[in-house]
Amino acid sequence: xxxDYRKAMAKALDQxxxxxxxxxxxxxxxxxxxxxxxxxxxxxxREIAKERGVPILDLEREILTRRPNDWYGSLMDRIHLTANxxxxxxxAEPTPENLRKSGYQLRGWLTVRxxxxxxxxxxx
Numbered sequence: 001x002x003x004d005y006r007k008a009m010a011k012a013l014d015q016x017x018x019x020x021x022x023x024x025x026x027x028x029x030x031x032x033x034x035x036x037x038x039x040x041x042x043x044x045x046r047e048i049a050k051e052r053g054v055p056i057l058d059l060e061r062e063i064l065t066r067r068p069n070d071w072y073g074s075l076m077d078r079i080h081l082t083a084n085x086x087x088x089x090x091x092a093e094p095t096p097e098n099l100r101k102s103g104y105q106l107r108g109w110l111t112v113r114x115x116x117x118x119x120x121x122x123x124x
Contacts, residue, residue: 006044013052022122024114025049027060029103031079032072057114059107066100075103 009025016023027042042060049056063075074086081103083090088101094109 002040002044005041006048009045009048013048013054017052017054022118023054024118025054025056027056027058029059029063029076029079029081030071032076055114055118057110059110062106062110063103066096066106074101075106077103081107 013023013025025045025048027045028038031038038060042058046056046058048054063071067074073082075082077085082088083102083104086101088098088105090102090104090108092098092102092105094105099106099109
């Protein structure tokens with residue numbers, strides 16, 4: 001249940017913060033069979049990140065922004081990110097067009113950018 005998820009995520013986040021680690025929360029990609037449910041869980045995760053002031057990599061939002069109507073089959077295949085199903089390559093230059101073709105490349109590019117942001121804002 002959503003409320004249990006929220007409590008469990010908050011507790012896990014507390015443990016990470018108490019250990020002195022820098023957490024990076026990640027939304028899950030949209031899941032076609034449970035689209036509304038995944039949106040609810042991701043909304044709860046965004047709220048937790050905002051309340052605690054911790055970074056979040058919003059993969060769901062990035063996917064739906066880049067391909068609002070055709071993300072399924074292009075950036076997602078069932079429950080998995082795509083690699084090269086729509087002509088993308090995971091090792092291609094991260095141009096706006098290439099980031100619309102490979103879910104794995106998109107996640108990798110977002111992760112590198114978020115880690116660089118955390119480094120600048122927290123560690124430097």
